[in-house]
Amino acid sequence: MFIPIGLDQTSVRRLPWVSIGIIAANLAVFLAMSVSVREVAEEAGQRGREVMQYWSKHPYLTLPKSVAPGMSEADREHLRLLAEAMSGISGRPAASPEERAEEQHELDGLVQRFRDAAAQHPYMSWGLIPSDPKPLAFLTCMFVHAGWLHLLGNMLFFYLTGPFLEDAWGRPLFAAFYLASGVVASLVFIAAFPSSNAPLVGASGAVAGLMGAFLVRFVRRKVRFFYFYFIVIFRTGTVDLPAWLVLPLWFCEQLLFASLSKDSGVAYRAHVGGFAFGFVAALAIKALRIEERFIAPKIEQEISVSQHPALDEGMDLLLRGETAAARAAFATVLAVEPRNADAHLGMWQSHCVEESPEAGAAHLVQAIEEEVRRGDLALALDHWRELSATARQSGPAALRWRLACALEGTNREAAVEIFNSLASDPAAGILVEKAARRLDLLGEPVRPRSAAAVAPAPAAASPGSPPGGPPAVVPIVAPAVSASAIYAPPPPSFWEPPPEPEPPPDAAPEVPEIESCTVDGLQEDGLLLRGPQGASELLPFDDVEAVSVAGISASPRPFLVLDLLLRPGPGRTQRVERLLSTTLDPRGLLGRPDLSGLEAFRQLVGAIAAGGVATVAPAAVLAPGAPFPMFPSLEAYERDALTPLLQAP
Numbered sequence: 001m002f003i004p005i006g007l008d009q010t011s012v013r014r015l016p017w018v019s020i021g022i023i024a025a026n027l028a029v030f031l032a033m034s035v036s037v038r039e040v041a042e043e044a045g046q047r048g049r050e051v052m053q054y055w056s057k058h059p060y061l062t063l064p065k066s067v068a069p070g071m072s073e074a075d076r077e078h079l080r081l082l083a084e085a086m087s088g089i090s091g092r093p094a095a096s097p098e099e100r101a102e103e104q105h106e107l108d109g110l111v112q113r114f115r116d117a118a119a120q121h122p123y124m125s126w127g128l129i130p131s132d133p134k135p136l137a138f139l140t141c142m143f144v145h146a147g148w149l150h151l152l153g154n155m156l157f158f159y160l161t162g163p164f165l166e167d168a169w170g171r172p173l174f175a176a177f178y179l180a181s182g183v184v185a186s187l188v189f190i191a192a193f194p195s196s197n198a199p200l201v202g203a204s205g206a207v208a209g210l211m212g213a214f215l216v217r218f219v220r221r222k223v224r225f226f227y228f229y230f231i232v233i234f235r236t237g238t239v240d241l242p243a244w245l246v247l248p249l250w251f252c253e254q255l256l257f258a259s260l261s262k263d264s265g266v267a268y269r270a271h272v273g274g275f276a277f278g279f280v281a282a283l284a285i286k287a288l289r290i291e292e293r294f295i296a297p298k299i300e301q302e303i304s305v306s307q308h309p310a311l312d313e314g315m316d317l318l319l320r321g322e323t324a325a326a327r328a329a330f331a332t333v334l335a336v337e338p339r340n341a342d343a344h345l346g347m348w349q350s351h352c353v354e355e356s357p358e359a360g361a362a363h364l365v366q367a368i369e370e371e372v373r374r375g376d377l378a379l380a381l382d383h384w385r386e387l388s389a390t391a392r393q394s395g396p397a398a399l400r401w402r403l404a405c406a407l408e409g410t411n412r413e414a415a416v417e418i419f420n421s422l423a424s425d426p427a428a429g430i431l432v433e434k435a436a437r438r439l440d441l442l443g444e445p446v447r448p449r450s451a452a453a454v455a456p457a458p459a460a461a462s463p464g465s466p467p468g469g470p471p472a473v474v475p476i477v478a479p480a481v482s483a484s485a486i487y488a489p490p491p492p493s494f495w496e497p498p499p500e501p502e503p504p505p506d507a508a509p510e511v512p513e514i515e516s517c518t519v520d521g522l523q524e525d526g527l528l529l530r531g532p533q534g535a536s537e538l539l540p541f542d543d544v545e546a547v548s549v550a551g552i553s554a555s556p557r558p559f560l561v562l563d564l565l566l567r568p569g570p571g572r573t574q575r576v577e578r579l580l581s582t583t584l585d586p587r588g589l590l591g592r593p594d595l596s597g598l599e600a601f602r603q604l605v606g607a608i609a610a611g612g613v614a615t616v617a618p619a620a621v622l623a624p625g626a627p628f629p630m631f632p633s634l635e636a637y638e639r640d641a642l643t644p645l646l647q648a649p
Helices: 017-057 072-088 099-119 122-124 137-145 148-169 171-192 204-217 245-262 268-287 290-303 311-321 323-336 341-353 357-373 377-390 397-407 414-421 428-440 586-590 597-611 632-647
Strands: 002-007 222-231 233-244 513-516 518-522 524-531 536-540 544-553 558-568 575-580 615-619
Touching: 002 148, 017 099, 017 122, 017 137, 017 148, 017 171, 122 137, 137 171, 148 171, 148 204, 148 290, 171 204, 171 268, 204 245, 204 268, 222 245, 233 245, 245 268, 268 290, 311 323, 311 341, 323 341, 341 357, 357 377, 357 397, 377 397, 377 414, 377 597, 397 414, 397 428, 414 428, 518 586, 544 597, 544 632, 558 597, 558 632, 586 597, 597 615
Parallel strands: 513 575, 544 615
Antiparallel strands: 002 222, 222 233, 518 524, 524 536, 544 558, 558 575
């Protein structure tokens, strides 16, 4: 047996509130109706038993066809055969015509009382009766289920398709599409059984519409199945099967059952109608490019970073060396957002430019506080080391204690380093003894910190590095809110521009084709890319020869560029697929919403390189906390970084 349990990719850009609401509504309606359903079922059952008991004593009477409004023809035939058998075994003498008429009247009365009790059933009130369809019932029938298995089965398939269509199409279109699928499925059912009195209940028609649309929109997704079977021994496992195989097979199964069924017991025809509607509607949405033209830009605008305009102004002033004016702009931001880590970092960097880092140490401490609070521990550690090496300060003891405790489970060496700073700092008060005890539990001696122990790595040397040391790089790190966060360059006085490229050879190399694209998904064997024409294509990791990463300090918003240099194939030149941080959510692709935008981007680069045999330029960006090389424009980046990489043997 195969049971679907999930997909190979489960990340979404936003919480699917519509999907969550639909599931919650179905569950709430089921729970609310369960008591009344049980009471009505008991009453109708009692009335039904009275009918059958009386009829069993008078089998020669005619059981009215109206005994059960929703009874199928097969059940009626079963009752007819039962009546014939009972009349054949009766030992009573035949009743007189007068007695038979009275007994028939009594049986008819019992049947009517049974019908009255059955009519009170919530399924008759909330379900859709094909012979008497009420407009509101087209909506209510989608939220009524005939049992736990019915509910859980529908909600499982909804969970596998609904949230991802909502993420792609947006909440309004998804909600309208779901309801329209249910209505169309109900109309198909009514057309198949126009005289049926059996109520149609359940969300399966609407869910079938989602499945048809999922086949079009996510055709390359894989559905994960749990399977078990018993052949000599009991075996279990999981297997991933592509949507383009699984969903058409399910549709063909429903089509077969619909052709074989002659009654309205199971709504196979509703499933077929809903699936066909969803498939055609999704094709229309794709052909009209509704998602690309109207929906995706609005969603991207909603999930993009919204920041104070003075922050951009302050960064621009800082780049021009106008530190006093930059601090005034950052102060404007902090007056409204006192915990804005970017503004505090801007304040710190402005003092570093003036070679007075001690004056800005309090702002760097505030930035570290915010980074620890939001769980960006790698960045907080880098900034704490920068504070120690540049301003010759260690920060508040309580902050160091929280940072060390948070790092203890993931970065033991860093935790020991910070605990040592506390244990050897008399100003830390009671935390001196606590840090010493924690070091003893870790099996580490208490030793005073040396300057070398707290200095940052050479690649991330701070502005306070001694003369003759490596060039200082002070990255402005964006808050961990989305992939389109700002990746600002370091101040010009602390950034050594890339070396001038060597003179070009006599024969200029052929310029490769650069195509901008977006990422639909990250798979085990490659990236699912969507080109400018809207078509999706899997790019295997093995086709990527090199990865080039850089930051562009463009106005009004800096961004990161990720170029994938593809291997030239037979009869084709080298091609470059370009991804920009403004249209990319690396945290969603990786399934790591806990990461900051920068670190998620860094891990995505590492995943692409590790998936094949691609080299990363520059390789130093893969180190946690390492800065990205910055360029003033895309043209400068292509001239000074991308072209030399393409020309390299």
